[in-house]
Amino acid sequence: MPELPDITVYLEALEQRILGQTLLRVHLASPFILRTFSPPIASLENRPVTSLQRIGKRIVLGFPDDHWLVIHLMIAGRLQWLTANKKGRGAATAASFVFSTGSLALTEAGTQRRASLHVLKGKDALNAHDPGGLETLTCTLSAFSAALTASNHTLKRALTDPRIFSGIGNAYSDEILHHAQLSPVTLTQSLSDEERARLFASVRSVLQLWTARLREEAGREFPSKVTAFHPAMAVHGKFMAPCPRCGTPIQRIRYAENEVNYCPRCQTGGKLLADRSLSRLLKQDWPRTIEEAEARLSARSKFNSVSTPAPVALEEKPDSPPPVASENAVKTGRIRSPKNPQPKTRRRH
Numbered sequence: 001m002p003e004l005p006d007i008t009v010y011l012e013a014l015e016q017r018i019l020g021q022t023l024l025r026v027h028l029a030s031p032f033i034l035r036t037f038s039p040p041i042a043s044l045e046n047r048p049v050t051s052l053q054r055i056g057k058r059i060v061l062g063f064p065d066d067h068w069l070v071i072h073l074m075i076a077g078r079l080q081w082l083t084a085n086k087k088g089r090g091a092a093t094a095a096s097f098v099f100s101t102g103s104l105a106l107t108e109a110g111t112q113r114r115a116s117l118h119v120l121k122g123k124d125a126l127n128a129h130d131p132g133g134l135e136t137l138t139c140t141l142s143a144f145s146a147a148l149t150a151s152n153h154t155l156k157r158a159l160t161d162p163r164i165f166s167g168i169g170n171a172y173s174d175e176i177l178h179h180a181q182l183s184p185v186t187l188t189q190s191l192s193d194e195e196r197a198r199l200f201a202s203v204r205s206v207l208q209l210w211t212a213r214l215r216e217e218a219g220r221e222f223p224s225k226v227t228a229f230h231p232a233m234a235v236h237g238k239f240m241a242p243c244p245r246c247g248t249p250i251q252r253i254r255y256a257e258n259e260v261n262y263c264p265r266c267q268t269g270g271k272l273l274a275d276r277s278l279s280r281l282l283k284q285d286w287p288r289t290i291e292e293a294e295a296r297l298s299a300r301s302k303f304n305s306v307s308t309p310a311p312v313a314l315e316e317k318p319d320s321p322p323p324v325a326s327e328n329a330v331k332t333g334r335i336r337s338p339k340n341p342q343p344k345t346r347r348r349h
Helices: 004-017 123-127 141-149 155-160 170-180 193-218 276-285 290-307 327-331
Strands: 022-028 051-055 058-063 067-072 077-082 093-099 102-108 116-121 251-255 258-262
Touching (some): 004 077, 155 170
Antiparallel strands (some): 067 116
């Protein structure tokens, strides 16, 4: 799912292309992507885009007369900018918005259609789409600490809750917690003052770093490689890859459709966090620490090397002519001959 750095770079690219431009035409490939019926989406046509903003992980286009178009990309939704000589992704295009400068295409991969469009009128209707999360890049440490400790949740859940913090999802929360060297399952109200300050600094550092990196990668082009699994990420999507800080294999916890990636040495003091499905399956065989897991892996590799015999080179023998079958064997049908390719069999009545 595109998160704060991705949405920020999208908005910067859109500002250069559609701000002040008139929306000429809207085409919906499926009516289900539009979640509102009043005002109709056709009411946005022939109106200029007057503003662009982000609300959480949503992109908001402003139009005259207090009209708004809210684009929520969800997990698999992406934006493409198409010029006259560039074609879109065909069946993956859910909606397109035609301007004189080009077309903005909303695409969605996969079979689950979760991306959505909302056409709204009035500021109150727009504010209803704001989950209310704190903007971490502009807030103070005291405001961050107050929001973090207002309820007692795990750090992973708190960072990804849009009602607590704005624009942070599954991918960047993993990167933030690895940067802060904090366990994803630590409870928010158990953090010390130093740990809260460290987490606050990591949130700002990681989000700013990735916004700058994605901006540099896009350059003057429209962002085309927006992904939750960027190869430069430290832990997210890097299961069993070496931690860039200590070299320990990255571990994961799977839940629902998501997973948490973490370094057991940098973040959990060497403890392996229980995976709900796998740890229940293995029960007592589930390793409790990374040292125990590495010891089992080492013992298994040694066992495989001992139990698997080394290949033995066989002495080559000169080719010998194949044995010649006797005439009697051919007649009785015990072997096949060129004249009698199939042995005769008696039919039973």
